[in-house]
Amino acid sequence: MSHGVDKAVEALLRGQESAYRLKTVLEHASSVPTEPLFDSVLHSFSFALSLFSSSNTQPPHRESSQRKPTPVVARKSPKKNSHGEEGLEQYSHDSPNPHHNDGFSWRKYGQKTIKTSSHQRCYYRCAYAKDRNCNALKRVQQIEDSPSLFRTTYVGKHICEVNAFFQLNDDICNGSKMIRFDKIDQAMPDSVIPQPVPVEQDAILIESTDQNMNLECGSNEFLVDDDQLWGYQIPPCSPGNFMFLDDLSEFDYNPFHL
DNA sequence: GAGATTTGACCGCC
DNA sequence: GGCGGTCAAATCTC
Numbered sequence: 001m002s003h004g005v006d007k008a009v010e011a012l013l014r015g016q017e018s019a020y021r022l023k024t025v026l027e028h029a030s031s032v033p034t035e036p037l038f039d040s041v042l043h044s045f046s047f048a049l050s051l052f053s054s055s056n057t058q059p060p061h062r063e064s065s066q067r068k069p070t071p072v073v074a075r076k077s078p079k080k081n082s083h084g085e086e087g088l089e090q091y092s093h094d095s096p097n098p099h100h101n102d103g104f105s106w107r108k109y110g111q112k113t114i115k116t117s118s119h120q121r122c123y124y125r126c127a128y129a130k131d132r133n134c135n136a137l138k139r140v141q142q143i144e145d146s147p148s149l150f151r152t153t154y155v156g157k158h159i160c161e162v163n164a165f166f167q168l169n170d171d172i173c174n175g176s177k178m179i180r181f182d183k184i185d186q187a188m189p190d191s192v193i194p195q196p197v198p199v200e201q202d203a204i205l206i207e208s209t210d211q212n213m214n215l216e217c218g219s220n221e222f223l224v225d226d227d228q229l230w231g232y233q234i235p236p237c238s239p240g241n242f243m244f245l246d247d248l249s250e251f252d253y254n255p256f257h258l
Numbered sequence: 259g260a261g262a263t264t265t266g267a268c269c270g271c272c
Numbered sequence: 273g274g275c276g277g278t279c280a281a282a283t284c285t286c
Contacts, residue, residue, distance in 0.1 A: 107261095107262070107263085108262075108263060108264085109263090109277095109278070109279080109280095110264090110265085110277070110278060110279080111263090111264070111265075112265095112275095112276070112277075112278095114275090114276075115274085115275060115276085116275095121276085121277095123277070123278075125278095127262095137277095139277090
């Protein structure tokens with residue numbers, strides 16, 4: 001793993017830890033229901049980390065009572081599909097929203113009635129499966145025992161965004177810590193990148209003095225809807241803006257400055 | 259017209 | 273042969 005990736009993982013781990021601490025604090029200090037918000041944050045961190053960590057069979061996560069990704073019980077004799085997906089990483093995620101926004105763009109390629117369930121199962125693959133040779137798949141099915149919940153099973157890993165990211169950010173592969181978000185924007189269609197909410201270009205402040213990153217994204221408005229929440233997951237950097245991963249280590253990066 | 263979705267047919271494994 | 277998963281033509285939407 002390159003130095004830049006190590007730094008990225010380090011920064012994500014720090015952010016994850018910060019979110020856990022904030023959760024603990026706010027649970028005792030606020031009547032605002034923060035559980036769904038933080039669960040989504042933590043899940044997002046875990047998912048991002050899983051993209052970098054090929055050695056783990058599951059994304060690292062500590063679960064709460066809600067939205068508990070459950071490991072899929074391996075088949076006794078895993079059935080290979082036509083593409084030989086045997087052995088691919090997979091995990092499941094329960095959500096009340098069948099269209100839970102996981103930050104990726106999916107294309108539906110099938111739907112079937114499953115013998116063991118009265119509900120149909122939908123099959124999706126990465127929208128860039130062909131363009132970027134990404135083999136990520138997901139299946140979405142209403143849970144038989146809990147009709148209000150939908151189980152999304154992810155199979156394989158997204159290599160599309162990793163390929164696009166590293167191919168167009170040679171600096172990272174060469175040891176630099178600089179990420180050019182404008183390049184990412186060019187390389188990845190809007191449907192793939194979690195869309196930042198509209199914000200003034202000069203409203204992005206990284207204030208090392210108070211050890212916080214002020215995103216000025218209307219942080220007084222708690223958004224618990226997943227789709228809206230994703231708008232906050234990448235700092236709204238406009239073309240020409242840079243983020244230095246090393247900078248993150250110089251202050252406690254808190255993406256949800258409250 | 260291009261891209262996304264639907265749906266019946268087909269394939270491979272058990 | 274049954275079943276889950278995928279393919280691909282038809283259809284839909286913008």
